[in-house]
Amino acid sequence: MTKQLSNTIRELRFHHNEMTQQALAEAVGVSRQTIVAIEKGKYSPSLEVAFKIAQLFDKKLDDVFSYQ
Amino acid sequence: MSYKEMTIWGTLVVTIGLLSYYLLGINSLQAAGALSQETMVSYLYKVVVVAVILEIIMQSVLAGIKHKEADLGDDERDKLIELKSTKLGHWFCSAIILMCVFLTTQIERVSGRMLLPEVSDLYNIMHFLIIGFLVSEIITIASKAYLYRRDS
Numbered sequence: 001m002t003k004q005l006s007n008t009i010r011e012l013r014f015h016h017n018e019m020t021q022q023a024l025a026e027a028v029g030v031s032r033q034t035i036v037a038i039e040k041g042k043y044s045p046s047l048e049v050a051f052k053i054a055q056l057f058d059k060k061l062d063d064v065f066s067y068q
Numbered sequence: 069m070s071y072k073e074m075t076i077w078g079t080l081v082v083t084i085g086l087l088s089y090y091l092l093g094i095n096s097l098q099a100a101g102a103l104s105q106e107t108m109v110s111y112l113y114k115v116v117v118v119a120v121i122l123e124i125i126m127q128s129v130l131a132g133i134k135h136k137e138a139d140l141g142d143d144e145r146d147k148l149i150e151l152k153s154t155k156l157g158h159w160f161c162s163a164i165i166l167m168c169v170f171l172t173t174q175i176e177r178v179s180g181r182m183l184l185p186e187v188s189d190l191y192n193i194m195h196f197l198i199i200g201f202l203v204s205e206i207i208t209i210a211s212k213a214y215l216y217r218r219d220s
Binding site for chain 2: 031033034037040042043045049
């Protein structure tokens, strides 16, 4: 079975004052379309962006991203 | 639709338009019996000028509509898509160049039997290269459009 990268960004945004995709994109320095693609699991971000997202939500990397 | 995608679709339309403009122009020159090396070169200059003008107009209009997004640079996903699609276009362009090299080695066999008998073999190869270059651009841009759509 092929493993896939999934994430909890949508949920984390919701619990973070319903942060918009645009606000998250600006905070980590990517476009809104990239956030959309990451959330849908269609694009795997670089480690740098993954860490930026995790730090922004004050979470560990594997609380945000999982590979299963 | 994002500024990036709009630019890609705009560039795709412009490039397909340019290829059509070039082919139709050469074809009508040929049909009118006016095709020569001089008319071909002057038509080519005209195509280049039209290409530059159309690209400037398109970029300006899109930057005017989506000025906020136009100021943003490429992020990592944009760069990855750029890389993947450029690689595809590069392979096609390389194949065309190799075909032209092969044509050059066989020039005595194919001389006078090429697409445009009114001009020299050298100009026929140039014609082939121009078409190949524009088609490889279309492949590059179309694959970019596909990759942006697929991941969004």
